[in-house]
Amino acid sequence: xxxxxxxxxxxxxxxxxxxxxxxxxxxxxxxxxxxxxxxxxxxxxxxxxxxxxxxxxxxxxxxxxxxxxxxxxxxxxxxxxxxxxxxxxxxxxxxxxxxxxxxxxxxxxxxxxxxxxxxxxxxxxxxxxxxxxxxxxxxxxxxxxxxxxxxxxxxxxxxxxxxxxxxxxxxxxxxxxxxxxxxxxxxxxxxxxxxxxxxxxxxxxxxxxxxxxxxxxxxxxxxxxxxxxxxxxxxxxxxxxxxxxxxxxxxxxxxxxxxxxxxxxxxxxxxxxxxxxxxxxxxxxxxxxxxxxxxxxxxxxxxxxxxxxxxxxxxxxxxxxxxxxxxxxxxxxxxxxxxxxxxxxxxxxxxxxxxxxxxxxxxxxxxxxxxxxxxxxxxxxxxxxxxxxxxxxxxxxxxxxxxxxxxxxxxxxxxxxxxxxxxxxxxxxxxxxxxxxxxxxxxxxxxxxxxxxxxxxxxxxxxxxxxxxxxxxxxxxxxxxxxxxxxxxxxxxxxxxxxxxxxxxxxxxxxxxxxxxxxxxxxxxxxxxxxxxxxxxxxxxxxxxxxxxxxxxxxxxxxxxxxxxxxxxxxxxxxxxxxxxxxxxxxxxxxxxxxxxxxxxxxxxxxxxxxxxxxxxxxxxxxxxxxxxxxxxxxxxxxxxxxxxxxx
Amino acid sequence: xxxxxxxxxxxxxxxxxxxxxxxxxxxxxxxxxxxxxxxxxxxxxxxxxxxxxxxxxxxxxxxxxxxxxxxxxxxxxxxxxxxxxxxxxxxxxxxxxxxxxxxxxxxxxxxxxxxxxxxxxxxxxxxxxxxxxxxxxxxxxxxxxxxxxxxxxxxxxxxxxxxxxxxxxxxxxxxxxxxxxxxxxxxxxxxxxxxxxxxxxxxxxxxxxxxxxxxxxxxxxxxxxxxxxxxxxxxxxxxxxxxxxxxxxxxxxxxxxxx
Numbered sequence: 070x071x072x073x074x075x076x077x078x079x080x081x082x083x084x085x086x087x088x089x090x091x092x093x094x095x096x097x098x099x100x101x102x103x104x105x106x107x108x109x110x111x112x113x114x115x116x117x118x119x120x121x122x123x124x125x126x127x128x129x130x131x132x133x134x135x136x137x138x139x140x141x142x143x144x145x146x147x148x149x150x151x152x153x154x155x156x157x158x159x160x161x162x163x164x165x166x167x168x169x170x171x172x173x174x175x176x177x178x179x180x181x182x183x184x185x186x187x188x189x190x191x192x193x194x195x196x197x198x199x200x201x202x203x204x205x206x207x208x209x210x211x212x213x214x215x216x217x218x219x220x221x222x223x224x225x226x227x228x229x230x231x232x233x234x235x236x237x238x239x240x241x242x243x244x245x246x247x248x249x250x251x252x253x254x255x256x257x258x259x260x261x262x263x264x265x266x267x268x269x270x271x272x273x274x275x276x277x278x279x280x281x282x283x284x285x286x287x288x289x290x291x292x293x294x295x296x297x298x299x300x301x302x303x304x305x306x307x308x309x310x311x312x313x314x315x316x317x318x319x320x321x322x323x324x325x326x327x328x329x330x331x332x333x334x335x336x337x338x339x340x341x342x343x344x345x346x347x348x349x350x351x352x353x354x355x356x357x358x359x360x361x362x363x364x365x366x367x368x369x370x371x372x373x374x375x376x377x378x379x380x381x382x383x384x385x386x387x388x389x390x391x392x393x394x395x396x397x398x399x400x401x402x403x404x405x406x407x408x409x410x411x412x413x414x415x416x417x418x419x420x421x422x423x424x425x426x427x428x429x430x431x432x433x434x435x436x437x438x439x440x441x442x443x444x445x446x447x448x449x450x451x452x453x454x455x456x457x458x459x460x461x462x463x464x465x466x467x468x469x470x471x472x473x474x475x476x477x478x479x480x481x482x483x484x485x486x487x488x489x490x491x492x493x494x495x496x497x498x499x500x501x502x503x504x505x506x507x508x509x510x511x512x513x514x515x516x517x518x519x520x521x522x523x524x525x526x527x528x529x530x531x532x533x534x535x536x537x538x539x540x541x542x543x544x545x546x547x548x549x550x551x552x553x554x555x556x557x558x559x560x561x562x563x564x565x566x567x568x569x570x571x572x573x574x575x576x577x578x579x580x581x582x583x584x585x586x587x588x589x590x591x592x593x594x595x596x597x598x599x600x601x602x603x604x605x606x607x608x609x610x611x612x613x614x615x616x617x618x619x620x621x622x623x624x625x626x627x628x629x630x631x632x633x634x635x636x637x638x639x640x641x642x643x644x645x646x647x648x649x650x651x652x653x654x655x656x657x658x659x660x661x662x663x664x665x666x667x668x669x670x671x672x673x674x675x676x677x678x679x680x681x682x683x684x685x686x687x688x689x690x691x692x693x694x695x696x697x698x699x700x701x702x703x704x705x706x707x708x709x710x711x712x713x714x715x716x717x
Numbered sequence: 718x719x720x721x722x723x724x725x726x727x728x729x730x731x732x733x734x735x736x737x738x739x740x741x742x743x744x745x746x747x748x749x750x751x752x753x754x755x756x757x758x759x760x761x762x763x764x765x766x767x768x769x770x771x772x773x774x775x776x777x778x779x780x781x782x783x784x785x786x787x788x789x790x791x792x793x794x795x796x797x798x799x800x801x802x803x804x805x806x807x808x809x810x811x812x813x814x815x816x817x818x819x820x821x822x823x824x825x826x827x828x829x830x831x832x833x834x835x836x837x838x839x840x841x842x843x844x845x846x847x848x849x850x851x852x853x854x855x856x857x858x859x860x861x862x863x864x865x866x867x868x869x870x871x872x873x874x875x876x877x878x879x880x881x882x883x884x885x886x887x888x889x890x891x892x893x894x895x896x897x898x899x900x901x902x903x904x905x906x907x908x909x910x911x912x913x914x915x916x917x918x919x920x921x922x923x924x925x926x927x928x929x930x931x932x933x934x935x936x937x938x939x940x941x942x943x944x945x946x947x948x949x950x951x952x953x954x955x956x957x958x959x960x961x962x963x964x965x966x967x968x969x970x971x972x973x974x975x976x
Contacts, residue, residue, distance in 0.1 A: 122863040137784060138850050140890055141792040157870065193864070200866035202859045202920045204883040204913065211873030229883060235791055236886060243858035250854045258847065281839055310786040344747040349755055350788045458790060461807070461814045462749075527863045576762045578755070622762055622779045627729070628840040630782055631762065 074327070074686055074701045077488040078182040083707045084164075087186045090489070091532055095539035102127035104542050106290040107534070108275055110262045110317045112139030114234070114519055115502025116296030117241035118526030124248030126531060128538075131288060132245070133257045133277060135312055135633075140242045143298060143310040144522060147234025148355035148455065150216060150226035151198075151519040153191040158215055162223040164188045169708055171517060174220040174407050175482070175510025176660035176676065177710055178330070178684075180703065182489060183507045190528040191520050195227055197527055201240040205229050216451075217360050218515040220407035220715075226516045231355050231455045237519055241526070260286075261633065262317045263561045265293055265324050265498065268553045272498035276554070276561050280633065283626040285561055287554050289547030291538055292497045294530065295321060296522075299481035299503040301334065303641045303648065304593075305585025307478035308340055308353040314637040315644050318485050318504050326493035327686040327699065329506035330483035331644065332652035335513055335661045336594055337479035338364075338411035341462055341472075342431040351477040352462060354434070355455055356515040359404045361439035361448065362472070364411070365391045366423040366432050376425050383425070383433055383471050394418055402715040409512045409661045409674075410715060412476035416594050417672060419475075426473055435471035476594065480518060482509040482661070483651070486686045486701075490533035491525060494686075497537060501525035506684070511660020565625050568635050573618030577634045580615050584638070584645055587611065592649045597665040601653040605646055612642040647687060647696065654698065657681045678710060718744050718822035722757060724781055725829045730837050730845075736827075746818040750805060751785050751795065753817055754828075783842040788813040790954065793889030796896070797842055798829040803893035803952045811891060811954045831896035835903065835940045846892050848938045849906065856930035857910045859920050878916050885913035887955040894949035894957075900941030904962050905949040907931050912961035915968055925972035932969055 079090040097105065105128050109120040112134040120132040134142060154167040167188040172179060195213070199205065205227050206214040215224040229236040248254040259280040266274040266287075274289035300315030301307040322328045339354045367373050368390050375381045394414055396403045406414075415432050418424070425431050440448055445468055449456070456467050463473070485493050485500035487507055492499050502522040509517065591604030615638065623629045658667040658674035659681070667675045684701040719742045727734030741760065744753050758780035765779065786794040795812040799805035805815045820826065828842065836844040874882075888909035895903050911928050914920030920927075943962060950959045 118863075125862050136786060136792070136794060137846055138890065140850075141786055141794050143787060143792070146787045146789050146791050155869070195869045196866045197861075197863060199869040199872060200859065200861045200919060202882075202914050202917050204879050204886050204917065205869075206883075207874055207876045207879045209876050211875055212870045229886075232791065232887065235889075236883075239886065243853070244861075244863070246850070246854040247858045247860060249850075256850070258850070310792060311788060312786050345745055347745055347748045347752050347756060349749070349752045352789050457809070458814065461790075461810050462816065464816075464818060531863070576759055578759060620762060622765070628782055628843065631780060 074486065074494070074699055075488060076180065076701060077490060078180065079489065083181060083185050086182050087189055094533065094536035097535045097539050097542060099127050101542035103129070105129065105538050106131065106547065107292050107294060108288060108290040109133070109294045109296060110275070111142060111296035111298060111504070112242070112245070113142035113144035113296060113298055113502060114238055114241055114522030115504070115526045116142065116294070117238065117245045118523050119294055119296060119501060119530050120254055121241060121244035121248050122527050122531045123534070124251070124253035127253065130248070130254040131257060131290065132254055133260045133262060135259065135261045135280065137258055139245060139256060139258065140238065142238065143313050144238045144519070145235045146310065146353070147519055148231045148353065149218065149357035150228035150233045150516040151194065151237060152218065152221070152225050152514070152516040153195045153227060153520065154188055154225060155192055155195060157213060158224045160223040162225050166223065167191060167225065170221055171508070171514060172510070172708060173713060174514040175512055176674070176713055177510065177678070177682070177705065178659055178703065179508055179510030181705055181707055186529065187508050187521060187524050190524045193528055194520060194523045198237055198240050201243060203229065203236045203240045216357055217405060219356055219359060219405045219411070220514040226357070228357065231357065231452060234519060237523065241523070262320070263636065264320050264557045266554050266557045267324055267495065268551065271496045273547050274549060274554065276557050281628055283624070283629065285558055287549040287558060289549040291541045291544065291547060292499065292534055295485060295498070295500040295504045296502050296526070297504050299484065300641070300644050301478045301481050303584065303645045304478040304588045305581050306343065306348060306351050308337060308351050311350060314640070316637050316640045318500065319640040319644060321485055321493060321495065321498060321500070323689050324495065325689065326495045326498055327486035327688050328483070328647065329486035329684050329686045330651065331648045331687065332592070332655060332662050333482035333511050333660060334478060334648070335408060335480040335482060336412040336476045337408055338415055338476050339434060339474045340477035341459065342426055342475040343428065352458070353479065354459060354472060354474060356408065358434060358452060358455065361451070362404065362434040362436050363393055363438055364395050364404055364432055364434055365393045366418045366425055368392045370422060373423055373425060377427055384437070384469070392423070399715045401717050406715045407512055407514060412594060413663060415476055431473040431475045433471035434474045436467065437471070440468065480513055482506065482511065482513055486684070490536060491530055492533070492537065499530060499534060501530055511662055565632065565636070568619070568621045568632065569625070571617065571619050571621070573620050575614070575618050575620060577619060577621065577631055577638055580611065580619060581634070581638050581641065584608065584611055584642060588645050588648070592645070592652055595663050595665050596652050598653065601649050604649045605653070608642060608646045608649065612646070615639065615642055650696070651685055651687065654685060655681055676712070718746065718817065718820065720744060720820065721825040723825065723827045726781070726841055727838050729840055734838065744817055746816070748817045749788065749813060750799070750815040750817065751788060751813050754781065754783060757781065781842060782840045785813055790814040791889060793891040796831050796844060796891055796893070798831060798896060800827055803831070803896045804954050809954055809956050811889070831892050833895045833901040835895055835901055835938055836892060846890070848940070849890050849892065851938060852903065852907060852931055852934045853910065855934035856927040859914060860923060872918055874917060882913045882916040885909045885916070885957060885961050888957055889955055891954065893952050893954060895940065897948045897952040898941065899946065899948065900944060902943045903935050903940040904943035904965070905953065905957060905959070907935050908961040908965035909957050911968055912964040915964060924968050925975055928965055928968035929972040
């Protein structure tokens with residue numbers, strides 16, 4: 070197949086690329102849009118905004134989600150905010166600055182043209198959301214307020230308390246509801262895509278399972294959009310929702326779409342620490358808390374011991390005995406360094422024995438200084454819901470004692486490879502939001518996921534998809550009674566039957582937990598050659614164990630959550646292996662990917678721009694065959710490549 | 718701690734349900750309520766099919782079905798009626814944020830699905846809340862298209878109004894208000910959306926039409942009337958108050974006068 074990837078980045082100066090590209094691509098006339106069907110998988114910020122916008126344009130849209138309502142997609146849980154280059158603070162922000170900081174934050178592993186476009190449309194997103202009635206935080210004068218986020222030199226984050234993702238999603242969901250009422254969008258809740266169907270190499274539909282009845286159904290369309298989020302749940306414990314999964318994207322990979330940079334997974338520094346073996350998921354505490362919270366551990370090991378034995382409270386440790394290690398190591402950015410840097414610094418302190426809870430895997434996030442300066446009311450206004458959530462989970466009042474936090478898997482920068490049009494290597498198959506790889510490089514900055522999801526869905530895909538569909542309005546409706554649909558449906562049914570037939574001894578969750586332990590140990594915050602090879606072996610063995618010893622109770626023709634989980638785990642086992650392979654291939658440290666062999670003297674990441682300044686795109690070659698790597702070189706024409714420096 | 722669980726089991730919407738009794742042991746008090754149910758389900762999967770339970774109408778597949786997703790109290794998926802209270806004995810939390818330290822060793826806990834004409838049972842503790850989507854589709858939006866909107870700061874909004882709008886917009890659509898109301902009314906849910914938009918200049922324009930359309934749809938879908946018992950407000954995990962119902966009523970009356 071294609072040995073070189075065509076990213077279709079337009080010619081011309083950076084700031085003009087998107088305008089020129091839009092002017093040059095084809096448009097489908099209103100009358101012909103009605104003849105075209107589009108399937109959208111997922112209803113988070115990307116999926117909901119895309120489905121609504123495409124419906125408004127006049128296409129026939131079918132939108133699928135696995136929850137009981139589109140509103141429950143996991144974008145809802147994003148807390149802190151959304152970035153935009155509005156420069157409302159007069160602090161010298163600009164499209165260029167947002168672009169530059171996003172590229173730098175991603176450790177120079179994302180595409181210039183894509184990121185510039187993202188920064189360019191960021192301002193439209195805020196306008197759109199306000200028009201939809203999103204109640205962003207405001208100043209007393211009635212204008213919009215901003216807060217600061219990690220890796221940024223200016224204050225450009227818009228927010229709605231600690232529920233920004235919820236409010237933006239409710240805005241997109243409302244736009245979607247309006248189109249459902251108008252009849253341009255048909256919504257299929259509690260439906261899970263189990264395969265994509267290709268006809269003559271182009272995406273023409275999907276096979277989905279009705280999660281209530283178990284019926285396997287065929288849906289045809291002229292284009293398919295994957296907006297199903299990331300694959301962070303490969304680690305079992307993550308901040309993702311329990312049902313978040315990588316399966317839709319993975320089926321696309323197995324049908325020929327390239328998968329890019331799978332090893333780039335973000336570990337978020339501020340999550341509530343693991344309480345024990347019964348833990349099912351990890352809860353995030355928003356990055357916005359680092360605006361006012363200071364991160365520390367004790368300087369003295371004897372204080373650590375006393376804390377672990379509950380002999381003293383953290384508030385009793387005097388100021389001079391505290392090590393505010395981020396402020397110490399990174400004076401320029403302090404507590405607001407990017408997530409990957411903050412996570413590794415926490416691990417470094419805990420590895421050195423300074424972890425503050427019984428497991429030794431926790432550091433403090435302390436608001437005392439901010440409360441002294443601003444008063445408890447101000448802090449409550451900014452973070453009230455987060456403080457309440459923390460107290461409900463841990464039974465500790467964070468107004469009195471510092472929070473305990475530890476890094477956890479949060480977001481995956483890797484995903485389906487897409488060109489500038491957000492099209493995968495399969496014609497007619499698109500990927501948006503977290504499901505694609507395009508904008509965040511090796512590390513995503515805080516408040517940029519919401520920005521990307523909505524940019525793709527509202528302002529990019531609705532333009533670029535027309536260029537492809539303009540060649541298809543004469544095709545007529547897609548016929549699902551063809552050998553290709555037949556074969557895809559049969560493969561799905563066979564897979565489900567196989568799962569029931571194993572009748573082994575292990576529960577789905579027990580295998581998933583084991584996978585999570587392998588991933589965290591060998592493909593986690595610090596990786597090395599030997600460990601990755603070992604990890605691959607263990608994952609392969611676990612995959613065999615799964616396919617020979619899992620027990621899936623019940624039957625297909627009912628609401629069956631164990632079957633849902635088993636189907637997703639089958640894919641996580643393969644995703645985990647590809648992540649490890651990609652991490653093994655990338656013998657450099659960059660962003661969230663830390664190879665122990667490649668670090669500076671003071672333990673910072675050391676990139677290898679000469680050999681690894683590329684996107685690693687993997688092509689599926691068959692069951693138990695090694696995937697093939699294609700490299701898309703990254704070319705930086707507009708910014709100077711530098712070592713990321715958050716110290717001075 | 719060790720607990721006795723009385724769990725509602727129901728094969729599907731067409732069959733009758735019943736309570737089944739289970740024991741769980743060694744539950745840590747730091748675990749969440751749903752983690753406790755995960756442990757029960759691991760146990761039930763391992764025990765395999767219980768023919769007696771199947772005979773009585775349990776699902777064939779052993780584990781108890783329940784809706785859940787984010788486990789951070791924001792997606793609104795979890796929906797359990799625990800010891801006679803929506804989302805259980807703690808205040809201002811969803812079921813997923815209820816922790817086992819709220820219970821004592823040896824307790825018996827009764828777990829039921831939301832019970833309301835508007836929310837038919839799909840299986841065990843899972844109900845169909847599709848009616849909420851339909852109510853919002855009837856008018857729970859501002860009619861703007863993507864693109865072509867004014868600059869965000871061109872519409873100043875008083876901070877107090879924006880804050881109050883946000884209070885209402887915090888609704889997670891879980892349905893605890895309906896499950897708690899003796900009339901099975903969805904007034905608090907409808908009011909939260911109507912009020913959140915009516916407080917903003919952008920939303921004011923369609924305020925009357927929105928209120929009328931959403932209330933009409935709520936009635937059509939079989940939800941009951943509001944008789945001001947305020948039970949919904951007491952159980953709302955996001956502390957949405959009945960003052961929003963008052964605003965809905967004002968919007969609704971205005972709409973009627975305009976007719």
